[in-house]
Every structure is written in C-alpha cells, then in structure tokens.
Amino acid sequence: MAEFSTVNYRPFAERRIYRSALLIDEPASNFQFFPKRQANRAITFPDTSSRADWTPFASDLPIDFHFGSTSDGHKAVPRMVFPGDEATDNVTDWGLNKFTAEYGKKGVTKDAIFAYCYAVLHDPVYREKYALNLKREFPRIPFYPDFAQWAAWGEALMALHIGYEEVAPWPVERIDTPDPKRAEGSHPKPVLKSHPDKGLVVVDADTQITGIPREAWNYRLGNRSAIDWVLDQHKEKTPRDATIREKFNTYRFADYKESMIELLAKVVRVSVDTVAITEAMRASERPQSEAAA
DSSP states (O other): OOEEEEEEEETTEEEEEEEOTTTOSOOTTHHHHSOTTOOOOEEEEEOTTOSSOOOOEEESSOBOTTTTOSSSOEEEEESEEOSSSSOEESSOHHHHHHHHHHHOSTTOOHHHHHHHHHHHHHOHHHHHHTHHHHTTSOOOOBOOSOHHHHHHHHHHHHHHHHSGGGSOOOOOEEEEOOOTTSOTTOOOOEEEEEETTTTEEEEESSEEEEOOOGGGGGOEETTEEHHHHHHHTTSOOOOSSHHHHHHTOOOOGGGTHHHHHHHHHHHHHHHHHHHHHHHHHHTSOOOSSOOBO
C-alpha cells in the first residue's frame, strides 16, 4: 500500500512524497535502497559528465535524482540493498578481502570500509588530483596509511551530514531592525542572501544573522555552499504553471523564517566541522603511489 515518505530533495532540504509507483515515474533503485521501515545509509555523488563541482553527501533517506544540482543527475551507493524482504550487504566479501590484505583484520569491518570510502571521497587532495576522472568514471578508492583514522573521519562526516538536524547550532548572532512603518499584519520582504566576506546572512528586510565564520562557506555541495543551499530552498518562487500558481502557491517564507534560522545555525556548525575534518585530511600522510580498491 502506498504511503507518505520523507526524502532528501536537495542538501538540507527534506520533502514529503507520496510513495507510489503510480505517481513516481522513475523511482530508480530508491525503494530497494530505502524500503519501508528499514534503516540504511547511502553515499551520493554526481553522475559522470556532471557540470557542477563533484561533491559527495550521505543520506539515510531516498535521494532525488537532481539532489545536488537542478540539471545534473546523482548516483547513490547504499550500505545495504533490499532486493526482496532480506537485506543484502553491498560491501562485498571481495572488497573486504582487499582491505584486510592491505590493513589486516583488526578494526577492518564492512561498516568501517563504507566510512573509509566516504572519507576518501571528501579528501580535498584526492578530489583535486582526480577531478577529471571523477567526471568521467566511477570513483576508485586508494589505500591510505592509517585506515582507522580515515574510517573515523568518515563516520564523523556521516554523523554530521545525516544527523545535521541534531547538531549543536553555531552561536550566530541575530540582529532585528523592524520597520515601524510596516502595515499591521504584513511581513518583511525576504532577501535570503549571504555575504561571506562579512560573515553574515541577510534573512529579510528586518533580520540579519551575523557571526558566521568565513570558512563555513568553504563547504560546498555542487556549485553552492551548504549555507546557500539552505537559503535557496527557502526562497519564494513563482510556479510557471498558471493553475498551480493560482490554486496551490501557498508557500510564504514568513511562515518558515524561524525554523530556517534554526536550520541555518546548524548547517553553519556542519560546515565548519566538515571543513575542519577535510583540512586535517589535506595535512595527512600520503603514499608515493596509491593502490586502488
């Protein structure tokens, strides 16, 4: 029986959908990766020939095909797959044997391998070195020294990116300057524009958020920073279809202003912590040559 489900529509932007093959034209493998009432995690990244910057992300929900870009497709690699009622491990025994041959068996589990891969895909040195390859072919995973450290980084990143709503918000400062001449019952005009050089976000004509570290904008997903994804997904947009515009265009930013500000502070935290981890990766030891799994 069809039912409503929550999906990751865009970075840090969940949506509710009616989970029905009658209404969803191409669900792809989403329902095999995320069946009803089954927990799972997946790593998503742009498809080959993507025009946007190559960026991975983790999700515990079904993922929209255009997750990180309005024009480019995205792939998803799940931790488990569910071709039927039973789960099938998506980290193969062949892959496990490759890793244990390189690192030994201590601490090398399939979950740790999945986390290790997520960390490597965030490695700025890896992404710079193989930028052209990542746009042409499926990612290949090198063996780095200190498997445990990379697996720990991967777990930390997945915890941030999947659990972003649970992180401690960054201590931003809110500045409100209401217009005393505004008509009663009206709302300030939404602006939703970020200013990285000033460390602030203009929310609307009344409100600014300041105290955002400059490095927070360095965490990017595709062609936008995580901060700008939050702002973009809260903008009021006029539907092209006349019927939808007339009868169903009920979204007003003012109704979501407070929740957006709460989310923004959490995404700032996620951004700062993600950048700190990736910078630690950049400084880590590199082998002269890299074998690949």
